[in-house]
Amino acid sequence: WEGEFFTGIPKIKYEGRSSKNPLAFKWYNAEEEVLGKKMKDWFRFSVAFWHTFRGTGGDPFGAPTKNWPWEDGTNSLKMAKRRMRANFEFIDKLGVDFWCFHDRDIAPDGQTLEEANENLDEVVALAKDLQSKSNKKVLWGTAQLFMHSRYMHGGATSSELQVYAYAAAQVKKAMEVTHYLGGENYVFWGGREGYQSLLNTDMERELNHLGTFLHAAVRHKKKIGFNGTLLIEPKPQEPTKHQYDWDAATTANFLRKYGLTEEFKLNIECNHATLSGHSCHHEIETARINGMLGNIDANTGDPQVGWDTDQFLIDIPEATMIMLSVIKNGGIAPGGFNFDAKLRRESTDVEDLFIAHIVGMDTMARGLKNAAKLIEDGSLAELVRKRYQSFDTKLGAQIENGEADFELLEKKVKEMDEPKVASAKQELAELIFQSAM
Template sequence: MESTRERLLSGSDVCGRSTHSRPWDDGTDSVDNHKRHIKAMFDFCAKLGVKYWTAFDSDLVPFTENWEENKTHWDDVTEYIQELTQRYHIKLLWIAPDLHSHPRYLSGAFTSNDASTFIQAATQIKRCLEVSQRLNAECFLIWPYREGYHTPFQTEVAREIKLFAKLLKLTAEYKDRLNYRCQLLIMPYYNSYQSRNFYGGWQHHQWRERDLVHTYMWDVTSCLYLLKNYNLDRYYKVSVPPGHHMYMANVYNMLGSVTVTNDWDHYDSRRLTLMMKCIVDQVGDHVTHNKYI
């Protein structure tokens, strides 16, 4: 079964097949195909006048278990992106390690009870930071989508949260070792708290219990509390969707980025004006508009 992302890319839905025809995409997971996707994205941004772009590492290089092969792929793709950046003058706002889509991260990346998974996540973050520095990205994003638990009978919550904070601190320390001047961002897990009704309108529904209880960083408040408790707020700011979370981050002077997606973010001009005021109040913050490559 196709994922939501795959449907978005192919133009299909649960009742129909692909409708998008993209001449640059040959359907393979090769380096050349990824490079063609990146080139198409730069062309698209240039036509729209977009000055920044963002990506997860899995958007840029094919997956491989061989680290030497992975390094070769990254070197090839990074050089290609540097060439495109000079040609199009479009900057990289942030890059983020994909710590959620691989099956190994089913039970978390930062908080997994499998030591090899924790090491894999740390190594992936390390490589992404190095690439981010080479590409002069202004920010580096962490999205702890899988960090939580299924049942308290199978986990030690306090231990997992300490592991979570440990890897966040290691990330910040390695950034400093690289002498890389960028803003670290963390994006709490947000459920799709709006859904389409039968007539195509938008309606709110209640948060599910898992979103309220089982996810360690389910909203901006729980995120800020964890950062403050482990003295990580001096390294990180939060990336939030428009609306309430944005206002709360602004109150604590922790607004680092606003992530706008086409799926849920529909606001009138008055609300958008108030949101823009939050950004103006914190000079130097960034607004990111997520697009799949």
């Protein structure tokens, strides 16, 4: 395959709100400044190699539906390199600076670890070359520890020692190639780190193993001089019945128990938030207030479907809430927004790959602009400030500093009248929020 992959598709430009061109941005304007920072720096958008270049449209009931013209139906090294060139043309035309990968998406596995590593090295050498010519970067790399049958009981939490060792060797290599490619983060998503039944599971031992595994990863990171952030991606279940990194709060607690809070942040995925019974905003806020917001996997689920549909996020209010938290966090660099999202099985045109990312990027840009409006207007923050103003007093300060014991508070109650309890003003908050859309 020589030359262009996406023939007929130009570099995607910002044409503004009135444009009717599906292959143009209406809201995302990379260089435009919002609250003192360029849009591209707020987002640091990234394309997920696995969905965009390895997504086949296959589902548990049906065969693949995508017949991309550059695919030859094999998983050969030659094909892997061709896909990598397609990836760089894609991110260049889309105007995105970053990409993300699993080791096994970008290069074929091998009969042995050595063979798999050699395959990976060959593709990574090409990626390095393409990166240097295009100024594109790796947002994060990761090891795929869930597809191969050896990982059926997990990787770091497998009941089999040999599998734990294999997972360690695979992560070692994936960290090394991420570092070699100048990756800014490294992600752990424990797809099979969990259990199907507690009756046959020693949960305490499995979690201890996960703790030692992650400590070993930190030591290896330091040994090779990799300065990227290590990230854990919470997800409650699927494929396991119960995944150990259930949600942000569970994962934060795990990191505290095992003394890993200094070394890890969280990669929050919106669809995983829904699966754990939370909103994406809740998960991002939980990560933020724990000082652990590291990256966002920008996608969404379907409100009527209970699995990880990995759709492109098009809900503008949701994007606004996400951006309110991201702005409060001062941005998420060196993390970014990775489109861990795929086309619907029925979307089969090459241009659909572009349109999907364009609508995802425009949605986030609208969220950013709305959030900036809300922050500049200040009435929402004022409503929240007022709600807690009874604590902006001498006694409030004593309580918040931990100086007010129960005897003091009992004494104060006796001196005070029945508490005056103000309205929460939720509808007013919603009205203010909605007026920014």
